[in-house]
Amino acid sequence: MKTIKVILAVLTFSLLAASSYAQKIDVSGGYAFLHLDGSSGVSGINLNGFDASLGVHANGIFGVVADFGVYHGSPSGVGVTGESYTFGPRITVPHIPVVKPFVEGLVGGSHFSFSSGGLTSNPFAFGFGGGADFSVAPHIAFRPQYDYFGFRSNGSTQNSSRLAVSLVIKL
Numbered sequence: 821m822k823t824i825k826v827i828l829a830v831l832t833f834s835l836l837a838a839s840s841y842a843q844k845i846d847v848s849g850g851y852a853f854l855h856l857d858g859s860s861g862v863s864g865i866n867l868n869g870f871d872a873s874l875g876v877h878a879n880g881i882f883g884v885v886a887d888f889g890v891y892h893g894s895p896s897g898v899g900v901t902g903e904s905y906t907f908g909p910r911i912t913v914p915h916i917p918v919v920k921p922f923v924e925g926l927v928g929g930s931h932f933s934f935s936s937g938g939l940t941s942n943p944f945a946f947g948f949g950g951g952a953d954f955s956v957a958p959h960i961a962f963r964p965q966y967d968y969f970g971f972r973s974n975g976s977t978q979n980s981s982r983l984a985v986s987l988v989i990k991l
Contacts, residue, residue: 846875846953848963850986854891854902856971857979867891867902871984880914887926889982899935904928904945904969920961923950930971943973953988961988 852871858864869891877883889904906928913921930945951965963986971978 844877845991846873846877846961846988847991848873848875848986848988850963850984852889852891852982852984854889854969855981857981865893865895865900867893867900869902871982871986873986875910877910877912881912883910883912884908885910885924885926887928889984900932902930902932904930906945906947918955920953920955921950922952924948924967926967932971941971941973943971943978946970946972947982949982951984959990961990962986963988 849870849872852869854867854869856865856867869889871887871889873885873887875883875885884907886907887904889902891902891904893900906926908924908926910922910924926945926947928945930943932941932943933939947967947969949965949967951963953961953963955961963984965982965984965986967982967984969980969982971980
């Protein structure tokens with residue numbers, strides 16, 4: 821029993837020490853590719869755009885992220901523009917020197933507009949996924965990221981995938 825208490829104390833102090841070295845805020849921005857899955861024999865829609873996020877980290881493991889994306893495409897001559905604004909927890913794997921893998925869960929909203937007929941949609945958005953920050957300088961990292969996104973409206977869910985590649989500045 822005494823050994824377990826010593827191990828727990830060492831782990832607790834190690835986590836506290838590691839959290840004091842953790843970056844507290846990160847800002848990222850870069851290219852995003854959003855694929856809206858098709859259904860009933862209809863092919864999906866590919867949209868290109870920009871993704872930005874702001875992460876605030878309580879320690880080296882747990883943080884909260886706000887994520888914003890803008891996407892556009894013209895499948896079959898119809899312009900489609902979408903925006904997503906989501907937030908949620910992010911969990912980072914600590915103690916790896918150059919690479920910081922993470923997973924996240926996001927909820928929020930979105931807005932889609934179509935040039936044909938002036939149609940718009942404002943579905944609930946949710947997603948989960950992950951990526952990794954690859955350090956390239958003391959406060960700069962490169963972030964590839966993949967997220968599943970669901971857009972829920974009128975009782976149905978539009979499944980989609982988002983791939984983003986961003987530059988991260990750690991403050």
